[in-house]
Amino acid sequence: MTRKPRSVPPEQRQVYVQVVEGLLQHGLRGQVSPRLRERLRQAGVDLDRPLLPLYPVPLWTRCLHIVIEEVHPGVPREEAFRQLARAHVEGYGATLLGRAVMGVMRVLGPRRVVQRLPEVLRGTDNYTEAVLTERGPANHELHINSVVDAPGYVEALFEALLQVGGARSPRVTKVREDADGTVLALTWTEP
Structure with missing residues (x-):
């Protein structure tokens, strides 16, 4: 079955609650200081109230930047975003939906796992489209229709995620980034 591509204008792009919950309530467990909580509230995410079903992408991106400033001060930006991404995957696995996805x-x-990434990504927001091209058994290229302002985070x-699937030495590198999105090379060593 061929799915109709989601054509969502940038100003209407939103991430789903399980993405926000995965990072802010589970991935950062024990690291949300009163100052971080207040900065997130001022930005538009109030952790003292039930989370909203959707959050605008610019707000979510701002939250990622706030988190690295507060949780990883003094760490180079790319490394801070990489640490945040790993915590995010771990935290997402603690959500109701994430437990099911990670279990599979x-x-x-x-x-x-790589073959299912386009489907997994569709469950994180209302706009992401992903096209996967196999270059070899442990070598794929993934094109996503977005650019994330967080160096190292997506990689x-x-x-x-590849490690969750049992990949040894997974390596994701950005091939290119342009107005149409981001192209990533995903490689690993076969178990």
Whole structure:
């Protein structure tokens, strides 16, 4: 079955609650200081109230920047975003939906995890489209229709997902980034 691409204008792009919950309520458990909580509230995410079903992408991006400033001060930006991405994957696995997704990923193996990434990404927001091209058994190219203003974050996020699927030495590198989105190379060593 071919799905109709989601054509969502940038100003209407939103991330789903489980993405926000995964990082802010689970991935950062024990690291949300009163100052971080207040800065997130001022930005538009109030952790003292039930989370909203959707958050605008610019707000979510701002939250990521606030988190690295507060949780990883003094750490180079790219490394801070990489650490945040790993915590995000771990935290997402603690959400109701994330537990189910991660449970399936653990038994699939890395190749099938990568093959399911377009579907997994559709469950994180209302706009992401992903096209996967296989270059070899442990070598794929992934084109996503967005650019994330967080150097190293997307790469580390996908590396962590590959590890969940059992990949050894996963490596995700940005091939190019332009107005149409981001192209990533995903490689690993077969188990």
